[in-house]
Amino acid sequence: MFLTITTTGSADRPATDLGFLLHKHPDKVQQFSTSHGTAHVLYPEADAQRCTAALLLEVDPIALVRRSRGKGRGGAPDSALAQYVNDRPYAASSLLAVALSSVFASAMKGQCTARPELVTRAMPLRIEVPVLPARGGAVLVRKLFEPLGWAVRAEPLPLDETFPEWGDSRYVRLVLEGECRLAEALRHLYVLLPVLDDAKHYWVAPDEVDKLLRAGEGWLEDHPEQRVIVGRYLARRSSLTRRAMERLELERLAESDDVAAGELDNAVDEEVDTEEKPVPLAVQRREAILTVLRSAKAARVLDLGCGAGQLVGALLKEGQFTEIVGVDVSMRALHEARRRLRLDRMPERQAERVRLLQGSLAYTDSRLQGYDAAVLSEVVEHVDLPRLPALEYAVFGSARPRNVVVTTPNVEYNVRWESLPAGRVRHADHRFEWTREEFRRWAREVAARHGYEVSFAPVGPDDPEVGPPTQLAHFRMTDEDNSSHRGGGSRREDSGRREDGSCRGGSSRRDGGGRREGGIGGGSRESCGSREEDSGEGSGAGEGGGASTTGKEVAV
DSSP states (O other), X not given: OEEEEEEEOOSSSOTTHHHHHHTOOTTXXXXXXXXXXXXXXXXXXXXXXXXXXXEEEEEOHHHHHHTSSOOOSOOSTTHHHHTTSSSTTTSOSHHHHHHHHHHTHHHHHTOOSSOGGGTTOOEEEEEEEEEEEOTXXXXXXXXXXXXXXXXXXXXXXXXXXXXXXXXXXXEEEEEEEEEEOHHHHHHHHHHHHHHHHTOOSSOXXXXXXXXXXXXXXXXXXXXXXXXXXXXXXXXXXXHHHHHHHHHXXXXXXXXXXTSOHHHHSOSSOTXXXXXXXXXXXXXXXXXXXXXXXXXXXXXXXXXXXXXTSHXXXXXXXXXXXXXXXXXXXXXXXXXXXXXXXXXXXXXXXXXXXXXXXXOOTTSOOGGGTTOSEEEEESOGGGXXXXXXXXXXXIIIIIIXXXXXXXXXXXXXXXXXXXXXXXTOOSSTTOSOOBOHHHHHHHHHHHHHHHTEEEEEEEESOOBTTTBOSEEEEEEEEOHHHHHHHHHHHHHHHHHHHHHHOOOBOSSOOTTSSOOOBOOSSSOOOOOXXXXXXXXXXXXXXXXXXXXXXXXXXXXX
């Protein structure tokens, strides 16, 4: 990754003044450590007539992967290779922009203690970036730089010079020529390099708005492509983009009225937080699941892979759901769910509605048969692909709830999270992540094999290019299978309970035998000689089925 800055001068104003402004001596080669590699500053030429400073950034692709989030195994197709083989070490991007702001921090701020008079001097500059990703092509490059006074030459680079019929790549060779202050030129590059790449290698936090406005001071307020610049720089995060646009408009109005921006923006007490908070994706996902369950009129619900019990808690708040069973292979997760739900303090009537069971979805489990609905929320992607057919049969072939709700990440949306390197999965334990087409193909095949119908819905903002961040499938048992399910469900349920021996507390007689089953909620228990009792549940351990019929081999 390479960038050069060249200026010309004379005996009265030597070109080597560039070294004072950059705070880098022309006779030295200097190295600087960055979070993803090493930056080198050197001067290929330096005399009174012409001086060129070069910034060479060596990106370590291994460090780029190791220092990024999502270190799990697996990923999208070709992700294992894409982590290490990509354009990040060669093409100018946000990595180079961050290196500019770090290595040339004083120059970008317009500070020069040794020669302060140089800071305000406009100087002839030529800036060259050999390889620049330009999503929008040479046309967008000119639209961004020409309004700032630069003469722009953006030459598209061919995909392969040996095969010209393949056409041009999305990269250009950029040359900028003009006369301006060095600090302004560096700020232009700091903002516009990642804008052209349309990507960032780090998480775009709210403080990025302040960084953008500081670097854009004096030129961004009136730039004709302001909205494109702000949207791309802030990774299309709508709340941040809206905040930045509002502040830019305020600056413009303040300048036209010749007053400080603070004098105009005084209608709201700063101590009062009036900003509408974005709804977290996890909350949107739970609400989407609840909407499906409400419409399906489900009363008895399984949360398969319940984790710490967030969905179980949401289900308990609605009276429609009379029996809720959370299942997870992790006893630690079940203990955390019990703590979060406060089952030991829950009223007995409420506690009778919920059970927490240990079990693996890689094995059939008679305790899970006969329910109105089952939820697999962000679960399937944690299962190794060769084990997925076992989960499919355990849920759709053996348990056979009337409705199944499955949610899973949409890997196409990952490009909208700039902190996620290309090809990486969202969570360390994800074995894979599906595209929309891959998920729909799998869901339709599962439905066809097991007598279900399936429909799909987006969860979260539905991007017109890459779709929503989460995809949802709702499986409904077909009428024929549903009739069979209703006719034989009670026998399956009773036999399953006799085999498992589990018991629920309370006065309900759903099993037909009048037995009271021990629950986790702390209600009265009656010994049934069950394996749950043997494993400690009958004595009040609470997690239900510590030695379940499913074993403990696979974490789901």
